[in-house]
Structures are given as structure tokens and as C-alpha cells.
Amino acid sequence: MTKKIVQIKLKSKYTQQETDFLCYFQRQILTPENFPFLRLESINQTGNPRKEHLRLLGIRGIRRHALVSEHHVANRQHYSSHHDRCSDKVPDRARRLHLYKSSELKNKIHTRKAASDTISYQTTGIALEPSRHRLSCGRGKRVTWRKFIIFGIIMTMCGMVLPHLLYLSCSNSWRLLSQPIIASSYYSLNSSMHISEAQNRARQEQTLSVPAAPAVSVNFSTQTAQSVSTEKRQTSMRRQRKRHSQVIPKVLSPPPPPPGRRSIPNHLQKSLWSLQPNEALAFAKRELENASAFIDDPDLYAPVFRNISIFKRSYELMEMILKVYIYPDGKRPIFHKPHLFGIYASEGWFMKQMEQNRQFVTRDPEKAHLFYLPYSARQLKLAIYVPGSHDIRPLSIYLRDHMTYLAAKYPFWNRTHGSDHFLVACHDWGPYALTAHEELTLNTIKALCNADISEGIFKAGKDVSLPETIIRNPNKPMRFVGGLMVSQRPILAFFAGHMHGKVRPILLKYWKNKDDDMRIYGPLPKRVSKKMSYVQHMKSSKYCLCPTGYEVNSPRVVEAIYYECVPVIIADNFVPPLNQVFDWSSFSVTVLEKDIPKLKEILTAIPLRRYLKMQTNVKKVQKHFLWNLRPVRYDLFHMILHSIWFSRLNQIEVSLQQ
Numbered sequence: 001m002t003k004k005i006v007q008i009k010l011k012s013k014y015t016q017q018e019t020d021f022l023c024y025f026q027r028q029i030l031t032p033e034n035f036p037f038l039r040l041e042s043i044n045q046t047g048n049p050r051k052e053h054l055r056l057l058g059i060r061g062i063r064r065h066a067l068v069s070e071h072h073v074a075n076r077q078h079y080s081s082h083h084d085r086c087s088d089k090v091p092d093r094a095r096r097l098h099l100y101k102s103s104e105l106k107n108k109i110h111t112r113k114a115a116s117d118t119i120s121y122q123t124t125g126i127a128l129e130p131s132r133h134r135l136s137c138g139r140g141k142r143v144t145w146r147k148f149i150i151f152g153i154i155m156t157m158c159g160m161v162l163p164h165l166l167y168l169s170c171s172n173s174w175r176l177l178s179q180p181i182i183a184s185s186y187y188s189l190n191s192s193m194h195i196s197e198a199q200n201r202a203r204q205e206q207t208l209s210v211p212a213a214p215a216v217s218v219n220f221s222t223q224t225a226q227s228v229s230t231e232k233r234q235t236s237m238r239r240q241r242k243r244h245s246q247v248i249p250k251v252l253s254p255p256p257p258p259p260g261r262r263s264i265p266n267h268l269q270k271s272l273w274s275l276q277p278n279e280a281l282a283f284a285k286r287e288l289e290n291a292s293a294f295i296d297d298p299d300l301y302a303p304v305f306r307n308i309s310i311f312k313r314s315y316e317l318m319e320m321i322l323k324v325y326i327y328p329d330g331k332r333p334i335f336h337k338p339h340l341f342g343i344y345a346s347e348g349w350f351m352k353q354m355e356q357n358r359q360f361v362t363r364d365p366e367k368a369h370l371f372y373l374p375y376s377a378r379q380l381k382l383a384i385y386v387p388g389s390h391d392i393r394p395l396s397i398y399l400r401d402h403m404t405y406l407a408a409k410y411p412f413w414n415r416t417h418g419s420d421h422f423l424v425a426c427h428d429w430g431p432y433a434l435t436a437h438e439e440l441t442l443n444t445i446k447a448l449c450n451a452d453i454s455e456g457i458f459k460a461g462k463d464v465s466l467p468e469t470i471i472r473n474p475n476k477p478m479r480f481v482g483g484l485m486v487s488q489r490p491i492l493a494f495f496a497g498h499m500h501g502k503v504r505p506i507l508l509k510y511w512k513n514k515d516d517d518m519r520i521y522g523p524l525p526k527r528v529s530k531k532m533s534y535v536q537h538m539k540s541s542k543y544c545l546c547p548t549g550y551e552v553n554s555p556r557v558v559e560a561i562y563y564e565c566v567p568v569i570i571a572d573n574f575v576p577p578l579n580q581v582f583d584w585s586s587f588s589v590t591v592l593e594k595d596i597p598k599l600k601e602i603l604t605a606i607p608l609r610r611y612l613k614m615q616t617n618v619k620k621v622q623k624h625f626l627w628n629l630r631p632v633r634y635d636l637f638h639m640i641l642h643s644i645w646f647s648r649l650n651q652i653e654v655s656l657q658q
Helices: 014-030 146-176 189-208 218-226 230-247 265-273 277-289 309-321 346-355 375-384 394-408 413-414 438-442 502-512 526-531 533-540 556-563 593-604 608-625 636-657
Strands: 003-010 071-073 094-098 110-113 119-124 325-326 371-373 421-425 447-449 490-493 517-519 540-547 566-572
Touching: 014 189, 277 309, 277 394, 277 636, 309 490, 309 636, 325 346, 346 375, 346 421, 346 636, 371 636, 394 438, 413 421, 447 636, 490 533, 490 593, 502 517, 502 593, 533 540, 540 556, 540 593, 556 566, 556 608, 566 593, 566 608, 608 636
Parallel strands: 071 119, 325 371, 371 421, 421 447, 490 517, 490 540, 540 566
Antiparallel strands: 003 094, 110 119
């Protein structure tokens, strides 16, 4: 519905001509026949216009006398004599009000530009509407706010929906290129793994047979941009396509699917869920013993694993079967409060991601295969240890009392004497805080950073060596990850750190300031750090030394992997992290403590080909030592959990042999 805009200006002082026009406007235009809903008071032509009022009931905006000064509302036939008198210049102080033609009157307003820059309107009736409901927009056209809002909503919805439709159409086209191969039946978990591998190979062969459209070079795109005519552009494009199709044929392959859990049949999943925890573990152990040879997986690199086939099968069984129950008992901050930064952050990150996990965690303890004790050795030390007392027995007593409480409240501990329970502790005092409780020390699966086999607490094969990672920023745990190329690593070996323990002073005694290729320091001097920081030293070194401190573990082992530097472990009784899974000899060097004087001779004796292979393996194994804000497949969270699951399966094997 279109309406013309008529503007009325209001002023406080009128001339005689203005008063005459105002009277005419009342008598001829604002008549009761045209405006039955208005009540008009009379305006005396000889009276004072300031004291007279023109009231429009129910309409805001008119509080003084109405005067048409620039846009006149009139009928030419009735108001030809007043047209010249009322076309005076516009008053200085004025306020405007919009008068609109009503749709109920069914009259059209015809506009015409007059010679005196005024607009005359030919009409038989005019209605008033509040100006706050309309927006004037150029040449008298009005646009409602409702149209603006509806138009904005439509454009927003189009912007949100169209990208998804385009993505779905593209993904459907890729699916048409590679149709899946459907297996008729599943005989066992081993056969299901072979079928999935056959499907992947068949899809790759089908996609390789699809040729791709030849790519257009950058030079060609610049030439077409500079060309003026479209005909020349099309001809040059055709020539370029022919040239590329003859010289460089390319093959288009579909994008790889994101890594995720391998899908299994519903009936098999239901049968696994129906098994009791012990039966499910026995089934997993039998499947693991019958694991077939491994076929290449793009997410795994076989040279860094001890047995890639066993690991792959065990990991798949963990994804299908494992359920963990987390004890809700325990007071903060010792329990359920992760420590997420510093050199002991591994226990905190595992606790945080374990409690947030939905795939492996269960609230029904009867369905659990493992039970997690969510305590932090770092928080235990801060809460209970008295500085300067040199007495850590209160820590072990606190844990002993807590385990006694759990054993009295729940039947699960006494059922297996703690063999299906596990804990994760990265602090150096983690093993010593368990000694007051015998079953906790002997039977529980312990994931410890202080993996020292000489003290009798950590047992290789049953317990898990936990990687000690330094997290400087919990919001960016993978910051500074990566290193330089081999050609940009001029330093042979590097170490900088405090003089903890008995090994580091021996290292500095033989190699500090003795050789330019061996950059061995205590705390990194300021004069050196100004030129090259600690991280830059590790990224510029071929080998990064990881000597033992007060305890056998060192955060430099994982740090070296982060910066793609081959770690050199100097700790006689240390079990490397995740030793049950990884073959550390493929990407690290182990040097005995007594061989520190011959350190350079040992490192220079390593052939270049072997070093390049080790450095490549460091890059490949790096993804398995990373903490992600959200856990992904084969990252450090899953690798630690798999090592605990694998240790539990080994216990099942021992019990079956007995």
C-alpha cells in the first residue's frame, strides 16, 4: 500500500497570508466529510493564531497550529487564488509532521514539480497517521521497518543454509565416486578388521581411476585478469588446458575421512555389552592372542612400535569394550582437582580428560573393567606436606586411610584386592606416597613418571611409565611444538638445567666449556639466552641430553620429542614412557651413566643414515605425546589409557596360566 508524504511545518508566529491559508486549510481540506474521526476547533481569521488550536484526537505530534509552507496540500480548483500567497519562504524555526494519504479514502495523489520549487497536490481527502510508524525514504516513498526485518531474516537464513547444502551436495558427489563394499557377515573381530581394510583398499582403487580436471597455473590466471576481451580469455584458457592435459595428467582423490572409531555391527556390540567384565576381558585376551598381521594404517607408523599388530588390535578392543568407573569420593583439592601446568601436568591433564570422557566412563560400577582413583600427587604434597620437615609419611597415611574408607564403603576393592584399580601420579613423591598401604603398592596398576625399577615400587610390565610433560600455557598445550630441519641443526648435543642429583655434576665436569659442539650448561646463562633461548637451543641441536636428576625421570625426554630433537637418555634404572608400546631404540639413544666421559664419541659414531632415520621417527611418534584440548585418537590421553588397559589384559593372561 503506497502513501504519499505531506510535510507540515509548525511555527509560533504567523503573517496575515499564513493565517488566511490556515483558515482555508481548515474549511476546504480538513472537513468532517473527509475526516470523520477528527474533531476540529474553529480558527478565527481575525483572532490571534497563537491561542487557537488544531487538535487531532489520538494522534501525537501536532501541538500547535498547522501550516503548509513548502509542500502544500490543496486542491487546484479550490485553491488557485491562495497558491501565490502561501508560497513564501520557509520559516526558520519549525518542526515537521508527516501527513499521509489514507488507504480507506481510495484517492490518488498526483505530484508535480512547480516552477517555484514547491509541490502541489491534487486530492479530495487526506488522513493523518503518527509519523513514528513510518520511515520516509526519498521522493516521498515509505518503507516499513517490518520489511527491513523480514528481508534481514531471509538473507541470514540463506547465508546459514546454503553453505550446508553445498557441502552436502559435494559430499554426495564424492560418495558416488566411491561406492562402499558391503560384507555379508562377520565371523569374528579379526575378520571384521580384514573386511574394513579390504573396503579401504577397494575405495582407493576406485577413486584412483577417476581423472581430475587439469589445474590452471598462476601465470595463466594473471594473464586472464589483464586481458580485456572475453573471447581472448576463453581461447587462452582452452590452449592452457590442452597443454596441461598433455604434459601433466593428475588424479583426483577424495578427501580422507576424519579419524574415528571403527564401526562394528550392532549385534556384536550388544553381545559385548551383555558380557560380564571378566568375560569381556577374557574375550579380549583371546582376540589379542589371535591378532593377524598388521596392514598399513595412515595414522600409525610401524617402525616406532614394538608390535604394531598387537597394538592395533588391542586399541580397537579398548574402544569397543573398556569401561572405567571413577570413584566420586574424596575432598578437594587432593581429589578431583587437576593441576594443568608445570612439569607435573600429566596427572592433571589425564584426570581432567578422564572425568570429561563419555566413551569410556560409566556410572555403573558393575559394568566397569577398571576403577580410577582420581587423586593428584602434586596437590597432595601442597595440602599435607610441611615444608622443611623432610617427612612424607603423612602423605602415605592419608592415602592409606582413604583406601580403607573406599574398601569399607564399596565391595570392588576387596573383590580383586585392587588389581583392577589404577592411579596416575607424576610427582617425584608419587611412588613413596603409596607405601603405607600394601595392596595399593603391590596390586594396583600405577602410572608413574618416576618409573624407577631399582626401588621396588614400580614394576615393569604391570605398571605404566607416565610421560612427564611441561605445560606452560593450559590454553595452548601444543605451543612451540615443532623443530628445524636437519641442515639447520649445527649443535651436536645440548643440555641446560639445575644441578640435581649426582649425574648432572659429572656431565658438567667433563663437557662444560670443553667442546663447541657440546653445549652443556648449568642454568642457561643470560648472555647465552639473549642470543638463543632454551627452546631455540633444543630446536637447533641434533641430540638433546636427558640426564637423571633427583629421580630418574626427566621432562626433557618429551621436550626433545616436541622439538624434534633425538633424546639421549642418561638414567640407568629408568623405564622410558609407554615402554610397553614403543620401541625407544628406534628414535632415542641410551647412554649409561659410566659412559658420560665418552659421550661425544658415542654420538659421533652413529652413522648419518641412522640419525636421519631416528629423527624421522621422532617426528612420527610426536603425535602420540601431545595433549589436545579435546582428546583425539592415538594422542597422549588415549595412549596412557591403552597402556593401563594393556596391563590389565596381561594380568588376565597370568591368572589363566595359573
